[in-house]
Amino acid sequence: MHNFQLFIKKNIIKGSTVVVGVSGGPDSLTLLHLFLSIKEEYSLKIVGAHVDHMFRAEQSEEEMLFVKDFCYQYNIPCEAKQIDIPAYLNRNKISSQAASREHRYNFYKEVMDTYNANYLALGHHGDDQIETILMRMVRGSTGEAMAGMKAVRKFHNGYIIRPLLTASKEEILQYCDLNGLEPRFDPSNEENKYTRNRFRNTVLPFLKSENPLVHERFQYFSETFLEDELYLKELTKEKMNTVLKRKEKSEVEMDTKLFLNLPLPLQRRCIQLILNYLYETIPSSLSSIHIESLLNLLSRDHPSGSLDYPNGLRVIKSYDNCLFTFDYDKSLPYEIPLSIPSTIVLPNGSAIDCGILKKPHFLKRGNDVFSLSVERLKEPLTIRSRKQGDKIKLKGMNGTKKVKDIFIDEKIPLHNRDIWPILEDGDGNILWVPGLKKSAFEEADCNGDYIFLQYKEL
Known part of the structure; x- marks a missing residue:
């Protein structure tokens, strides 16, 4: 995979330690094998990291043992951990995918700390990118989220890297065949009860029938959209200084009149920046609909109105003021x-x-x-x-x-x-x-x- 070499040359410092997330499937196994092929050339220390979420009992445990044995054959460290996600779900109201992701990434942080690693490499590929972008569009995501997964982004004390985003699933399977790799396959990936699987099994085949290289077009969209978005975000930050009247931990107040003088693309991003500041973690229920509703409220002639956002955030318009606050009802009535x-x-x-x-x-x-x-x-x-x-x-x-x-x-x-x-x-x-x-x-x-x-x- 020629693009892999180009990615490594551009994004990784020689002599670094790389933790590779390995599920045992074709994507992550290909990624690990590719890193092993350049290990000496770039003086890299490679560490395998595997999480057994314990959804499939003996089958998932066998996959863990497979990954540990693979790492042993290539003489690299392997950190593996079993986490009882089903038990966690019984105690917490959260989706299985969200819970798995939360615990998996916390484990990756631990492994990075243990080995003082600079990078966490993940096996997401071009088909995954298509699914992610389409899912976020349908869900109503805004801003940088619309660009899908970043090839490189800050994470913990280093970076997450995704060197395979320019490769298709078919290319990865061909790589496994050519190199004698025998990956494990998770049968749950075929179940249409998961949103991503429905996109994978219904929408993706159609797109590929229209253009076999559609993953390259989506990755190009992702990269150029992100470049545009980052530029507009910086421009918005400059304009924010003229719009904001007050900025506190749980409240932000802005001048509506000055806000409405901004170009509409900057208005949307201004609201997004305020929400990013106020929410520690953006709620999954927050979408572009909330931003468009607020734009409609602020542009109306009526001097006042309010909107309720997720997790207790209230947005209140009154004359030339717009207040975003979590504290609206804390002292009322008195x-x-x-x-x-x-x-x-x-x-x-x-x-x-x-x-x-x-x-x-x-x-x-x-x-x-x-x-x-x-x-x-x-x-x-x-x-x-x-x-x-x-x-x-x-x-x-x-x-x-x-x-x-x-x-x-x-x-x-x-x-x-x-x-x-x-x-x-x-x-x-x-x-x-x-x-x-x-x-x-x-x-x-x-x-x-x-x-x-x-x-x-x-």
């Missing part, structure tokens, strides 16, 4: 008794200072302060979140006004309204919406002591 004197730290990151003063009319006025005669105080005072139907009798006005309308008039972002503090007395009267409006209950110009409150940012 009700905090207000002691006199005291300082109350509020869920929205602000605080209210409360004390008793003489002649508050000498102090600054404005909606950030509120004063009330001690004689007219109806205890207890409470700081709470808003409730449906809240109304306030505004200072200097006849009648009442809905608190909801005050938020709208002041263009308070939707995600801030539910945690905005409201001061209520013991009779249920709303005395003050801190920072926004005062009620007619405020007093500042008569004799006696006053309760004086000040709203401030921390």
Whole structure:
């Protein structure tokens, strides 16, 4: 396989240690045999690594013994491990393929650490690449995932390499025949209950009948798409600096108006970068549909709206703000008794200072302060979140006004309204919406002591 030699020359440093994942099937056995053929030329240390997932009892154990014996014949180390995946599945709600992959890759990390290996080589080939790309397209993957498997990518303390992505399954089987290799075949690969097998057994034969070299076209697509995607991602990162207003561990806020000025391809990638930042691991249920739904929400004329994303992430549009948050409901609703004197730290990151003063009319006025005669105080005072139907009798006005309308008039972002503090007395009267409006209950110009409150940012 000429392309294998070119790949090694381009991507591997001489004198390195390479862990080769070996299942015993034709793909991984071919890969291991190819590495053995260049071992001396590149001064490589080769280590075989095999995992028995224990799905097929004696048959899978025999495959493990076959791999260990193969490595012994060629005088290379072999690390093999049996992992009871069926038992693990009984304790955890996860697919068998996801569980197998998780444990297999954790084992590979252990082997790389043991041998101080630079590379983990895997036997994925061109037909696998076709299946992967098509599966991800159908599932609605976005960004780099659309390019399928990378030939080289960072992994643990080194790299995963896939030298056979330009080879077809047929070429691999021919290699096994020419070199007298006798690989083992997993019968589960023919079962159509697995999604990948359905693509392999139905879609792939059709594509190959149209073009026997279709795997080369898909690999070309993968490489060029990835190049384009990486360029657009870097361009998006540059533009992100003008769009983001706030970036925290579990929240990101951006300027919707500036965001919508970006070209549409950068908008999509901007959202993807935010999701990659917030999610430690992107949920499998997250797809391009979520991104398109958000683009539709942000481009609509309506000033507000929200979307629920997987794993508790909420995206909230409000006027020129868009908030991505995992913390939306953590403090809701709230009700905090207000002691006199005291300082109350509020869920929205602000605080209210409360004390008793003489002649508050000498102090600054404005909606950030509120004063009330001690004689007219109806205890207890409470700081709470808003409730449906809240109304306030505004200072200097006849009648009442809905608190909801005050938020709208002041263009308070939707995600801030539910945690905005409201001061209520013991009779249920709303005395003050801190920072926004005062009620007619405020007093500042008569004799006696006053309760004086000040709203401030921390």
